[in-house]
Amino acid sequence: MRHKWIGLAALMALGMSVTGCDSLPGTGTPAGPQADTRELAHNGDLRGACEPKRSYFPRAAAYAGAGPHPIVAFVTTDLGSVNEVATSYWDSNRPLQWGRVEPARTQIVACLGRAGKGEFVTSCSFDDGKSVPLHRGRYDVTVYEAATGKELGTEQMQGAVGAGARCPLLTWLSAEDPVLYTEPDFDQFRSVLGKYVDRSLAVAAPTSTAPALVADISGLCTALAADIPAQARSLPTRHTNSGGSDQSCTWGSDSYDRDNPAPPPRLRVNVTAHAGTGSATSGTETAGRRYESDHEFMAQNGTVRPVAGLGDRAALENSADDLVVGVGSGARRYPGLGTRLITLTRNVTIDISWSGPAAEFPAERTEAEVTDLAHRVIARLPS
Numbered sequence: 001m002r003h004k005w006i007g008l009a010a011l012m013a014l015g016m017s018v019t020g021c022d023s024l025p026g027t028g029t030p031a032g033p034q035a036d037t038r039e040l041a042h043n044g045d046l047r048g049a050c051e052p053k054r055s056y057f058p059r060a061a062a063y064a065g066a067g068p069h070p071i072v073a074f075v076t077t078d079l080g081s082v083n084e085v086a087t088s089y090w091d092s093n094r095p096l097q098w099g100r101v102e103p104a105r106t107q108i109v110a111c112l113g114r115a116g117k118g119e120f121v122t123s124c125s126f127d128d129g130k131s132v133p134l135h136r137g138r139y140d141v142t143v144y145e146a147a148t149g150k151e152l153g154t155e156q157m158q159g160a161v162g163a164g165a166r167c168p169l170l171t172w173l174s175a176e177d178p179v180l181y182t183e184p185d186f187d188q189f190r191s192v193l194g195k196y197v198d199r200s201l202a203v204a205a206p207t208s209t210a211p212a213l214v215a216d217i218s219g220l221c222t223a224l225a226a227d228i229p230a231q232a233r234s235l236p237t238r239h240t241n242s243g244g245s246d247q248s249c250t251w252g253s254d255s256y257d258r259d260n261p262a263p264p265p266r267l268r269v270n271v272t273a274h275a276g277t278g279s280a281t282s283g284t285e286t287a288g289r290r291y292e293s294d295h296e297f298m299a300q301n302g303t304v305r306p307v308a309g310l311g312d313r314a315a316l317e318n319s320a321d322d323l324v325v326g327v328g329s330g331a332r333r334y335p336g337l338g339t340r341l342i343t344l345t346r347n348v349t350i351d352i353s354w355s356g357p358a359a360e361f362p363a364e365r366t367e368a369e370v371t372d373l374a375h376r377v378i379a380r381l382p383s
Contacts, residue, residue, distance in 0.1 A: 033149035035371040037307075038364060040103035043072045047082045049144050050074040050111035056149030058307045058371060063107040063145040063152070066200040068097035070105050071193065075112040075139070075183060078174060085112065089166065090186040097197055098189065108196055109146050110189075112139040115181035118159065124167035124180055132173065136161055137181030143196055148309030155192050160185040213283045213347045214245075214273040214381050221249035224269060227376040229354065229369040232267040245273040265356035271377060274347045283347035291344040294351065298340065310374055311345030318363040321355040339366035343374050350377050 036048050036055040048055030063069055073085040087099050094100065118136030125131050137159030143152040159165070159182030171180065184192075225233070228251060235251040252266030274286040291313060298304045298317045307314035321338035324331050338355025352370045355361060 035368050037367040037371060043084055043103050045103055046072055046106060046109055046146060047074050049109040049146060050076065050082045054149060056309065057146050058309055059104055060146035061105050061107045062147050062308050064201055067198045068095065069107040069197050070097040070101040071108040071110060071197050072099050072106050073110040073112060076114050078114060079172060085183055094186060106146050109144050110193055111142045111144065112157065115139055117179065121161060121165045121182060132178045132180050134165065134167060134180040134182065137183060143193065152196055157184045157188055157192050159183050212383065216244040217247050217271060217273050217381065218244040220247040220271055220380060223380055224249060224377065227373060228267060231265060235265060245275060247271045268353045270351040272349050287344055287347045287349050290349045291342060294342045307371060310371065311343040311378055314341065314343040314374065316341040316367060337361045337363065339363060339370050341370040341374055345378050348381060350374055
């Protein structure tokens with residue numbers, strides 16, 4: 001059978017690019033993973049876990065409890081693209097946890113790096129007359145938890161040989177020294193990664209030592225100025241600090257432009273370290289009650305969704321945040337949208353709201369930005 005081959009020059013002519021490495025500005029240090037809060041409709045929606053600018057997926061299932069733990073795998077090509085590992089030749093009756101469940105139920109993502117060249121297997125002929133050598137691939141593999149981006153381990157895998165080594169029907173290759181590599185077959189995946197997929201996760205034994213409580217968060221608002229979404233950094237700033245245990249930060253204005261009225265962008269962050277009274281755990285109990293109260297209020301006004309991998313508990317909702325100008329029959333309403341996220345971690349509650357004109361504040365963006373900001377708030381809390 002003849003196969004289709006597309007060289008690098010043709011790839012660029014089609015407008016497809018080769019990815020590079022993202023890093024923190026001026027440091028060369030890779031940036032941490034970012035939350036991707038989209039609905040997971042296809043396995044390919046999880047490919048961001050393996051891209052240079054990594055993502056994690058709060059809507060994916062948590063890696064917890066008894067096995068099996070569903071997995072999906074991606075491989076980075078010589079051109080830098082990240083593709084799902086080909087499973088069309090795998091046994092169609094294989095257990096469901098091996099790439100056969102709904103993406104939102106996936107708990108693990110395996111990322112195969114660029115292939116190293118193993119032994120020569122065969123030559124693949126293409127419909128333009130080119131013949132490309134097929135070698136056994138050798139892969140370094142990193143395994144991540146889908147919901148949090150946490151690294152679970154690293155492994156090495158070998159591509160298939162013999163009957164499992166097949167030429168691709170369609171491929172993109174560099175025009176200079178093109179080489180193809182076999183991918184691991186199902187037996188290789190199961191033998192190497194089965195320990196992540198099929199094991200039951202032990203529950204940590206309770207300890208008598210309670211986690212350290214947070215008492216003083218003075219200066220948190222000032223520190224967060226470097227962490228807020230880029231659009232909020234140019235907004236007016238108001239900090240209302242009730243004390244070292246209670247920080248309220250607002251970026252935005254209560255006024256609007258009369259020539260172009262619209263809900264002004266506004267970011268609010270309220271962080272409270274609850275002290276409570278009495279026993280050493282009363283601070284966490286007080287924080288828990290505050291979180292439950294806020295959660296109940298949000299549920300009365302809209303649909304509240306849990307956010308996995310953030311603090312001890314977290315939830316968010318999207319809602320209208322319209323601006324009403326005037327009163328009575330002459331009032332005019334300008335549509336706005338916003339996302340509110342609440343988080344409980346130790347004895348601290350975090351409440352973030354980020355809103356603005358509906359056309360400029362899609363939920364997909366604001367969800368990702370408030371989730372990322374909450375992670376940054378937690379990282380700045382005293383240990």
